[in-house]
Amino acid sequence: MHPTRQELLTEWALHEFYPSNAIISMMPANLPPEYLKAEERYLRARTLEEKILATQELIRLAPKHKGTEKLLKVLKRRLSKLREELRRREMRRVGGGPSFHVKKEGVAQVALVGVPNSGKSTLLRQLTGAQPEVADYPFTTREPVPGMMQFEDVQVQLVEIPAIIEGSSLGRGLGARPLSAARNADAIALVVDASNEPLRQMETLLSELWAAGVRLNRFAGEVVDGFEEHSESLVDRRAVIVATKGDLPGAEEGFELLCGKYGERFPAVLVSPVAGSGPTEVKRLIFESLGLVRVYTKRPDEPPSERPLVLPKGSTILDVARAVHKDIARGLKFAKVWGSARFPGQQVPRDYVLQDKDIVELHV
Template identity: 40%
Template sequence: MATLTENEDWFLIQFLQPLNYHIDKGVFMPANLPPQYFEAESRYRSAKTISQKINALEEMLTIMPKHKGTDRLHGELRRKLAKFRNELKQKKKKAAKRASSYSIDREGAGQVVLVGPPNVGKSQIINIATNASPEVAEYPFTTRRPTPGMLNFENIQIQLVDTPPLSPDFMEPWLLDIIRRGDLIMLVVDLSEDPLTQAEETITLLQNFKIRLTPNESIFREGITYKKAIMVGNKQDLPKSREHFQILKELLGEQLPMVAISAKDGHNLDELKIRLYQGLNILRVYTKAPGKNPDLNTPFILEKGSTVQDLAGYIHKDFLQKLKYARVWSPRGLKGLMVQRDYALQEGDIVELHT
């Protein structure tokens, strides 16, 4: 079927549509279009985005009466709608591809995302704490892409992710998605340069995007993402940093747990590791076969509150289906205690599953 030429389209808009006529194969056909149709068409003509055009076209098709006088117009609108829907689909695919190129696959016992204003030393922390080598410089906005690294803590690894700085002047569009997906947020501030203002501005900036840092568990409620977080004061080796850290604790200590470190000389890095492990809300348990010693070098990582049943299902579905009971040894003094499937496991438990 032929489509409207530019001249026909212009003539239709200027002269025939106000008279409720439409061109069909060179013949003037009465369209009997209601006023609401022309209102929707006006919105279509003034639409700035593909989504707005799609919405207006859908409304026009819904309002349009179906008879011979509107057959050709109906076909034209359907083709335009299909074209715009395809354009929107391709646009979303390209956006998803760009976003996925910056996504970081979770590894280890948990993922900790470092955030903060420019030049607070996030990359320096990654450098000294992990095997990663992000670019480190004295000028701001050195980090342009997320950089993961693995932090060794006793017999497990925790993934740290360095990110570009948070700033009201500029922020990478994909950064918020990485923050939302992280297990724990590490808010880093520079203790030598007004850390209170840095912390408050970063917290407020995230709140503007409906992300709130909390000492409690991460949840999504009423359109707001609450992310469990810890605040890390870096550059403790510089003058006035200890004084600034005390002020920070007095004013914001109830909002977030805090630790002061020096990424330059590694001071208090062990304390940071402990805090991160505690903040991930996980526990380590070990298994053993009857009559054999446990492998204490390779723990199973579970969420706090997990049970013997959860451990069995994590190992293999057959264990879960056939599990009868378990025996538990623990640092708390348990020595082969017989427990049921719903027994709540604790840090360091050694579990012997019986089927």
């Protein structure tokens, strides 16, 4: 005998965080039958994964209007809590297994994230000195593999993240640990096989990262369903698309599809040994995704430093002075800039915003 809707609701109320009358009063009268079915699925769900899937379904199916605002809020909060719980469980599960945490080196860490066989290891080999195994079967790479990428005069750490599949966030495939490893990086390169249903790969990657609380290249004011605003579990990351296998049939078309759908949101490049878009272009794209600028300091009548200071975009003369030494920042009188300045050696105020490759002379 199946319990009635009312019994199920009461059970829900008992096991969840709301008194039953609060839930009942929250229920708008005319919820569609599919919604009620999904609700039953939720109430019968035994595992965390099933509960998450059912709650996602409920959010999707609930009519969106004034009368359902409260209901949607409760559902989203619940989804957020369930995901948090799953993430904690996945973390505990790590137990004796290998650590997926990769210590950061260089100016920043960029995660190479993709579905199985998308060409992550091949790309890592091309761009760094690392030698991960490359093979034509899925899940060849089972732990994160780091490598250092030299771009002009800076070193960026790339980390191949073990493959993501649909359901990774729910523990499928290699589980949610790859997603956690991707969360830890400073930026993300979405590695997509352009010759093999690239849009589907993107959908998988975006929805799994989203389920892991990672928002990519977020537009201002965008709403993210299923998470509490300001929740600690949300992180914002910049991302680019590196489309691979440009030499295979269908790749050019696949790349066009990618650019058509995602080009506005993600800078993209097609890697192809034949079409000639070589590693330099990819390296530049990855470096640019980090939102960093390189600044070279100099003393009067001396050449600029060979190694740049690497600072976030938007950094000012005062930030540069602080990065050099706090006494210099304190005693700073003026600075001269070569590069972005209107003329070489122009004297600029301390709030002057620097561009990549500027040369700065600090006067104290």
